[in-house]
Amino acid sequence: MSIDAQAVIDEALALVADVRGSHDLDRVVRAEVDDLLRSLHAIVDDSSSRLRASHALGWLYWLRYSASGRSDQPALERSTASFAVCFRHEDWREDGLPHLLLEELVEEIEPYVEEILDTEQTGVADGGSVDRAVVLCGRIVAHMPTNGPGYVTWLPRLSRALLRRSAMTGSQRDMDEAVRHAERAVEVGSVYDIQMADILIQAGNARAARYRQGGTPDPGDRDRGVAHYEAVLGLRALPARDRIRARAAAATLVADSEPRRAAELAGAAVGELPLLATRHFDLSEREGRIGEFAGLTRQAAALLLSAYGGRAGESALALLELGRCVNMGGEFSVRSDLGRLSAAHPGLAGRLNDLRDRLDQATVVGAKDETALRRQQDERGRDVAALDAVMAEIRSRPDFESFGLPPTMKALRAEAAHGPVVVLTSSSLRSDAIVLSARETTTVPLPDCAEGDLRARAREFRTCLRRILTVEQDSPEHQRLQGVLRDLLGWLWDCVAAPVLRLPVFRADDTTSRPPHVRWIACGAFSFLPIHAAGHYETGRFTHPASNGSTRDNVADRVISSYAPSIVALRHGRAQVGSRDAVAWKALRSLVVAVPDASDGASPLPQVGEEAGELVRQLPGVTLLTTVGAARENRPTKANVLAWLRSSAIAHFACHGYSDSSDPSRSGLVLEDHSTDPLTVSDVMSIAIDTGELAYLSACDTAFTGNETLEDEAIHLASAFQLAGFPRVVGTLWAIRDRTAAAVVGSFYDALGVSGEPDLSTSAHALHTAVLSIRDRHPERPDIWAPFIHIGI
Numbered sequence: 001m002s003i004d005a006q007a008v009i010d011e012a013l014a015l016v017a018d019v020r021g022s023h024d025l026d027r028v029v030r031a032e033v034d035d036l037l038r039s040l041h042a043i044v045d046d047s048s049s050r051l052r053a054s055h056a057l058g059w060l061y062w063l064r065y066s067a068s069g070r071s072d073q074p075a076l077e078r079s080t081a082s083f084a085v086c087f088r089h090e091d092w093r094e095d096g097l098p099h100l101l102l103e104e105l106v107e108e109i110e111p112y113v114e115e116i117l118d119t120e121q122t123g124v125a126d127g128g129s130v131d132r133a134v135v136l137c138g139r140i141v142a143h144m145p146t147n148g149p150g151y152v153t154w155l156p157r158l159s160r161a162l163l164r165r166s167a168m169t170g171s172q173r174d175m176d177e178a179v180r181h182a183e184r185a186v187e188v189g190s191v192y193d194i195q196m197a198d199i200l201i202q203a204g205n206a207r208a209a210r211y212r213q214g215g216t217p218d219p220g221d222r223d224r225g226v227a228h229y230e231a232v233l234g235l236r237a238l239p240a241r242d243r244i245r246a247r248a249a250a251a252t253l254v255a256d257s258e259p260r261r262a263a264e265l266a267g268a269a270v271g272e273l274p275l276l277a278t279r280h281f282d283l284s285e286r287e288g289r290i291g292e293f294a295g296l297t298r299q300a301a302a303l304l305l306s307a308y309g310g311r312a313g314e315s316a317l318a319l320l321e322l323g324r325c326v327n328m329g330g331e332f333s334v335r336s337d338l339g340r341l342s343a344a345h346p347g348l349a350g351r352l353n354d355l356r357d358r359l360d361q362a363t364v365v366g367a368k369d370e371t372a373l374r375r376q377q378d379e380r381g382r383d384v385a386a387l388d389a390v391m392a393e394i395r396s397r398p399d400f401e402s403f404g405l406p407p408t409m410k411a412l413r414a415e416a417a418h419g420p421v422v423v424l425t426s427s428s429l430r431s432d433a434i435v436l437s438a439r440e441t442t443t444v445p446l447p448d449c450a451e452g453d454l455r456a457r458a459r460e461f462r463t464c465l466r467r468i469l470t471v472e473q474d475s476p477e478h479q480r481l482q483g484v485l486r487d488l489l490g491w492l493w494d495c496v497a498a499p500v501l502r503l504p505v506f507r508a509d510d511t512t513s514r515p516p517h518v519r520w521i522a523c524g525a526f527s528f529l530p531i532h533a534a535g536h537y538e539t540g541r542f543t544h545p546a547s548n549g550s551t552r553d554n555v556a557d558r559v560i561s562s563y564a565p566s567i568v569a570l571r572h573g574r575a576q577v578g579s580r581d582a583v584a585w586k587a588l589r590s591l592v593v594a595v596p597d598a599s600d601g602a603s604p605l606p607q608v609g610e611e612a613g614e615l616v617r618q619l620p621g622v623t624l625l626t627t628v629g630a631a632r633e634n635r636p637t638k639a640n641v642l643a644w645l646r647s648s649a650i651a652h653f654a655c656h657g658y659s660d661s662s663d664p665s666r667s668g669l670v671l672e673d674h675s676t677d678p679l680t681v682s683d684v685m686s687i688a689i690d691t692g693e694l695a696y697l698s699a700c701d702t703a704f705t706g707n708e709t710l711e712d713e714a715i716h717l718a719s720a721f722q723l724a725g726f727p728r729v730v731g732t733l734w735a736i737r738d739r740t741a742a743a744v745v746g747s748f749y750d751a752l753g754v755s756g757e758p759d760l761s762t763s764a765h766a767l768h769t770a771v772l773s774i775r776d777r778h779p780e781r782p783d784i785w786a787p788f789i790h791i792g793i
Helices: 003-019 027-043 050-067 073-088 099-120 127-143 149-169 172-188 196-212 219-233 240-254 259-271 273-277 283-291 296-323 326-344 346-361 370-395 409-418 451-468 476-501 524-528 567-578 607-618 638-645 681-685 717-724 738-752 760-775
Strands: 421-426 431-436 441-445 517-522 560-563 590-594 622-626 650-654 656-658 668-670 694-698 728-732 788-792
Touching (some): 003 027, 003 050, 099 149, 127 149, 149 172, 196 219, 196 240, 240 296, 273 296, 296 326, 296 409, 296 567, 326 346, 326 567, 346 370, 409 567, 451 476, 451 524, 517 524, 560 760, 567 788, 607 622, 607 738, 622 638, 650 738, 681 717, 694 717, 694 738, 717 728, 717 788, 728 760, 760 788
Parallel strands (some): 421 517, 590 622, 694 728
Antiparallel strands (some): 421 431, 656 668
8 A cells, every 4th residue: 555545544534533423524624524535536446445445435425424414315325335345345354334324334235145145046156255245244243233123134144144155165163153143043033023934944944054964963953943944834924935935944854854744844835835826926926936946846746755655646646736837727727617607607707707807917017117016016906805705706606616726636537537647757856757547546766767867868958959950960960969869868768758658557459559648747857858759769779660670669659648737737628628519620710820931030931831821721711820911910910819819729820939948938939020029928828718629839949948947837838828728739849940840730730630520639649640750761860850749638
């Protein structure tokens, strides 16, 4: 530090010491403060004097603010900013700080600390950031009065920071200090404190972390941690989120010592997940609330199976139905029952639909318009209360006691009368296939399919698919990548599909030429993998099925595959079809949407025009929306598509599609007005179609969710069309090639028999036939034939 800088800082701090506490600065002192401020600003950027200069600046601006009768807001802001520079720096050792400034200073520091601590979920914080968080939290706690509300707020933050650092460094001292500060927060906190749930959960987390660390665990830490979690459940007016957090954490902590208690706690947590998806929140907010508990339902099912064995298969299945697809599950249940309600109580049905429509159409007001935002929130709250009252009134009527509620196990089992349902689930504890058939529920453990390995392979599969699109076809790299895909599909057969398909329920029926029809419900990382394409396709292992040498070591030669978000979704589709009067094929209405032009920089789709022309000739009652030579009312805009969808039995889209991994509800189809008014998943989910039979989404990624925190929610275009009213949907798991897509479309409709009087219930078999026709010609290229899947009944 230079002599001049040292002198200026010393002079500033000496002045502070002389006049500190005075609210009346005379003119001379005011002028001296102004001169010193100018001098300090000239040296504050000097790295050797920055900390002490910032400290002096903070005090001088504080004096100016105090002398103004605390009306000089710019001086307060500059004082806070200057002290914050010191406070954030690990080398700052000065204790001098205006007591009244602490609240403002903490407000400035808090977002910085929370940003570091929030990386507990992502693991991306570096050691230096965590060290700074420990220092900052420690300084704030040290400066806070122990009887003030801020003290009990910052003690858990300090505990979190210390736990984070201990996890990175293995420091036992940090671990012990984390426990000490967390316990101190519990000691000084009050059950009437709005933050008490967070305080108790952090105390439980600190005890749990110390219990799980290396060495001999202390059962006292485990028991004390569980006691903290259970204390949360005793708090009054506790939000569902806090109850779920406490029960889930307690279940994890006692999983080894008390597996049945752990299963009970986790099951109770799952039971409250639907409360996070109420219509108080829009779809994106609901996704965020559910995403916080990613994997909880699968973990609860695994705990149940570990505690009670395979006989708990039905109970585990019921949990998976309750705690997965939470956003869509309630909608499927309500919409399935609406037909009955409309016939029996049309007035109630009308009130219910009006309220649901109002809540779905509510617009989010920008945060800057606080008055409008508050008004909108009040209106939404009134509508939600009215919706709850209508639902209660409906459930008070005979035969409607379970309206909109999750189905019973008996109702779920009834779905298996139409073919076996296989639920694939994985967690850190175990992986299993739960097979629901008309006669029984069978649990098939998958010991060679560990969660970490499964997730790594799913990521490798997606990486290979993206890479294949960028390399020259038939190049050595292209062939290598194809080999990786085939190896992954072989592993998927050996470790997942083969153990399941060995069950007697999957034996071919001798009375029909068709293989059994299985519905796959893929949970967790399974949802990123093409189960229907699992098998060995390497040279010498795969033989064309027409030859006698076929080994049938693949799924497609054993069964016809469909997918479903949940069993509830299957019931919804079947209920829709069952509630309608039969309509002759030629009396149906079809919608064909064709967008062959490049849009927003996307490549053109030259096959789309020919594909659409053929469909116009084949399908009944066609309305064609296209960008080629069409009048305004027949252009493929969002408004036109949504209007025509409502009266269509068949909807076929030939265009670009995309999956938004950051917010799956914003995934969409690329129409003509995509840049100004995109057609998204949430748009499709918000409509109800009474006439839907089949939707074919010939576009990329229409059945894919790229968000791992929402992998159990099945939020993608295909499920949205299913919810909207199409019980059968054809979608894609990844990017498709224009020429291949057109070939599959042609084969699909031919196999469906559209030239005669087709049976739309055979759509899964039609797609199976169409895909096999390409697979049998190119078994070595799963990237071109495996993305096409059937969803629904």
